[in-house]
Amino acid sequence: MFSLSNTVQPQVTVPLSHLINAFHSPKNTSVSVSASVSQNQHRDVVSEHEPPSSEPILNLRDLGLSELKIGQIDQLVDSLLPGICKDKNVSSHWHTSHVSAQSFFENKYVFIQSRGFKTLKSRTRRLQSTSERLAETQHTAPSFVKGFLLRDRGSDVESLDKLMKTKNIPEAHQDAFKTGFAEGFLKAQALTQKTNDSLRRTRLIVFILLVVGIYGLLKNPFLSVRFRTTTGLDSAVDPVQMKNVTFEHVKGVEEAKQELQEVVEFLKNPQKFTVLGGKLPKGILLVGPPGTGKTLLARAVAGEADVPFYYASGSEFDEMFVGVGASRIRNLFREAKANAPCVIFIDELDSVGGKRIESPMHPYSRQTINQLLAEMDGFKPNEGVIIIGATNFPEALDNALIRPGRFDMQVTVPRPDVKGRTEILKWYLNKIKFDQSVDPEIIARGTVGFSGAELENLVNQAALKAAVDGKEMVTMKELEFSKDKILMGPERRSVEIDNKNKTITAYHESGHAIIAYYTKDAMPINKATIMPRGPTLGHVSLLPENDRWNETRAQLLAQMDVSMGGRVAEELIFGADHITTGASSDFDNATKIAKQMVTKFGMSEKLGVMTYSDTGKLSPETQSAIEQEIRILLRDSYERAKHILKTHAKEHKNLAEALLTYETLDAKEIQIVLEGKKLDVR
Ligand SMILES: Nc1ncnc2c1ncn2[C@@H]1O[C@H](COP(=O)(O)OP(=O)(O)OP(=O)(O)O)[C@@H](O)[C@H]1O
Numbered sequence: 001m002f003s004l005s006n007t008v009q010p011q012v013t014v015p016l017s018h019l020i021n022a023f024h025s026p027k028n029t030s031v032s033v034s035a036s037v038s039q040n041q042h043r044d045v046v047s048e049h050e051p052p053s054s055e056p057i058l059n060l061r062d063l064g065l066s067e068l069k070i071g072q073i074d075q076l077v078d079s080l081l082p083g084i085c086k087d088k089n090v091s092s093h094w095h096t097s098h099v100s101a102q103s104f105f106e107n108k109y110v111f112i113q114s115r116g117f118k119t120l121k122s123r124t125r126r127l128q129s130t131s132e133r134l135a136e137t138q139h140t141a142p143s144f145v146k147g148f149l150l151r152d153r154g155s156d157v158e159s160l161d162k163l164m165k166t167k168n169i170p171e172a173h174q175d176a177f178k179t180g181f182a183e184g185f186l187k188a189q190a191l192t193q194k195t196n197d198s199l200r201r202t203r204l205i206v207f208i209l210l211v212v213g214i215y216g217l218l219k220n221p222f223l224s225v226r227f228r229t230t231t232g233l234d235s236a237v238d239p240v241q242m243k244n245v246t247f248e249h250v251k252g253v254e255e256a257k258q259e260l261q262e263v264v265e266f267l268k269n270p271q272k273f274t275v276l277g278g279k280l281p282k283g284i285l286l287v288g289p290p291g292t293g294k295t296l297l298a299r300a301v302a303g304e305a306d307v308p309f310y311y312a313s314g315s316e317f318d319e320m321f322v323g324v325g326a327s328r329i330r331n332l333f334r335e336a337k338a339n340a341p342c343v344i345f346i347d348e349l350d351s352v353g354g355k356r357i358e359s360p361m362h363p364y365s366r367q368t369i370n371q372l373l374a375e376m377d378g379f380k381p382n383e384g385v386i387i388i389g390a391t392n393f394p395e396a397l398d399n400a401l402i403r404p405g406r407f408d409m410q411v412t413v414p415r416p417d418v419k420g421r422t423e424i425l426k427w428y429l430n431k432i433k434f435d436q437s438v439d440p441e442i443i444a445r446g447t448v449g450f451s452g453a454e455l456e457n458l459v460n461q462a463a464l465k466a467a468v469d470g471k472e473m474v475t476m477k478e479l480e481f482s483k484d485k486i487l488m489g490p491e492r493r494s495v496e497i498d499n500k501n502k503t504i505t506a507y508h509e510s511g512h513a514i515i516a517y518y519t520k521d522a523m524p525i526n527k528a529t530i531m532p533r534g535p536t537l538g539h540v541s542l543l544p545e546n547d548r549w550n551e552t553r554a555q556l557l558a559q560m561d562v563s564m565g566g567r568v569a570e571e572l573i574f575g576a577d578h579i580t581t582g583a584s585s586d587f588d589n590a591t592k593i594a595k596q597m598v599t600k601f602g603m604s605e606k607l608g609v610m611t612y613s614d615t616g617k618l619s620p621e622t623q624s625a626i627e628q629e630i631r632i633l634l635r636d637s638y639e640r641a642k643h644i645l646k647t648h649a650k651e652h653k654n655l656a657e658a659l660l661t662y663e664t665l666d667a668k669e670i671q672i673v674l675e676g677k678k679l680d681v682r
């Protein structure tokens with residue numbers, strides 16, 4: 001994802017995960033972590049902050065830890081912050097962390113700092129433990145640079161976050177909002193020609209970066225790790241051979257794995273595959289929320305096929321210098337083609353291939369995206385290069401990218417359901433010591449909406465908690481503790497669905513399902529779920545038995561009835577005063593059908609077999625006759641749905657309860673519940 005701090009205040013930025021990698025280094029004899037948060041006395045965006053403190057606050061050895069696991073650093077920072085912040089507002093929900101660590105790495109003092117927006121994105125990046133990312137952005141910084149960096153001010157996160165809160169911006173759009181905000185901010189600055197502090201600072205930092213970059217280049221030959229700056233001066237690419245990462249390591253995303261299996265076959269033997277007539281996309285788009293394992297899956301594809309894996313992050317292509325993004329892409333593909341078969345993975349594809357490219361913030365991204373397109377067009381399918389892109393927002397992608405011959409295959413990587421969550425928890429629990437009290441399934445039930453990365457974090461935090469408390473093993477208590485902690489953390493609020501809402505959703509979705517089940521002409525149910533996905537809290541999906549070319553009047557009415565089922569359920573179960581806004585798209589749906597029946601399909605007796613295309617040209621009488629008909633159709637549909645739900649009140653309740661327990665039910669399971677039989681506990 002687009003990272004604001006990179007662009008407004010270009011600087012050495014290292015995700016926390018790199019810190020953690022540094023900690024894992026065997027040469028690491030002593031590590032200290034210090035954390036501070038910028039204190040906010042802002043009135044507008046360009047607020048002034050206290051310079052972050054740089055004294056180490058805590059010594060890892062004091063904690064008796066020799067190394068930090070992924071996620072533990074977060075907890076450390078979390079628990080340190082309240083002590084540092086005098087300002088209660090900041091300490092209760094910190095949004096930016098400024099963490100610095102000094103570690104003995106390659107016999108040099110390494111200064112690592114991480115800062116920037118604590119978006120969901122940056123959070124998951126922090127959770128990542130990939131060694132290639134370490135290689136990408138690690139810096140050796142001489143002490144004079146260190147001094148500069150330490151004196152640098154904090155960012156403007158608090159004010160932005162507050163603004164987003166007051167404007168009620170949904171989580172999914174927050175990054176875009178921040179981008180827009182920053183763009184507006186920069187534009188305004190350009191307009192008023194005010195060379196203020198921040199701009200001067202930016203220049204200073206660009207200069208420092210250049211120095212650091214050159215320094216890094218000079219140092220390169222002597223180091224086993226490549227040091228790359230965010231300036232992109234060093235645009236070399238190294239493949240990362242991920243031994244040992246296979247599909248076995250990715251839990252709870254069975255469907256995605258199945259879809260990718262064919263890609264693995266292809267990579268194992270591209271020529272043979274194409275001779276046999278196999279046809280494969282060049283590009284595969286992995287679509288899903290942050291931390292669901294997209295990177296892991298891509299890596300597993302390479303691992304399964306035992307081919308090189310090239311990693312690039314779209315946000316790195318965000319350029320300040322002309323043509324660097326484009327030339328990086330060129331280098332990347334040149335390398336990859338020379339080592340085919342292989343996998344090129346582009347994380348955060350939306351930040352290089354997004355639609356919002358004509359902007360002062362991204363003056364050169366057009367070039368970058370064009371280069372990417374040219375490269376993708378420039379090799380034949382049997383050359384054995386597979387490009388896997390990952391994005392959280394497929395809608396934000398430039399259309400040119402998703403045309404045939406480019407990223408023309410989409411694989412969804414959803415948040416895991418209760419079964420998937422259990423598997424993921426078990427997987428990570430097996431890496432630590434835990435006692436018999438631990439029941440992964442109970443934790444899984446209580447973590448609706450958690451991604452794989454968050455579940456991993458949960459287990460690690462529990463392990464840290466146990467260590468800090470001097471316990472030998474993790475028990476259920478620590479797991480519950482870290483679950484609650486993550487749930488109550490500032491970032492999870494939107495995903496934490498309280499029981500009341502969950503119950504309403506369960507009855508709402510069961511309402512749809514019951515109508516579908518007991519209406520003769522409705523499509524068969526595919527599955528029902530109360531897993532939140534995107535903006536929805538749950539959904540019921542239906543499957544037409546075969547492709548429908550024509551639909552009968554009865555089928556259309558049945559579809560309307562099914563749509564009505566959600567709201568009717570809410571009204572019957574919770575009372576007319578407690579109906580929710582959750583049914584509005586259901587009504588849209590039903591209204592659309594009713595309207596088409598009347599104005600297009602000639603299915604209204606009153607208006608006859610005539611089509612009414614341009615409603616603007618109709619007489620007021622005809623207009624109101626149409627509206628009247630639509631209203632009647634909708635009202636009748638509502639009544640039919642009500643009748644069915646009243647008749648099957650018992651089944652409705654059973655189904656809602658089953659959904660509350662299992663979250664997702666497939667067609668067969670729904671049938672079992674509705675026939676009054678007991679579901680096997682999975
Ligand atoms: N399904 C999963 N099974 C096992 N581990 C997982 C799973 N999903 C996430 N993880 C853990 O979380 C880490 C981060 O996940 P990963 O980087 O693959 O997510 P992502 O979907 O690529 O996120 P982003 O969109 O932020 O790039 C992984 O390295 C792994 O340790």
Ligand SMILES: [Zn+2]
Pocket residue numbers: 508512566567582583586
């Ligand atoms: Zn609904």
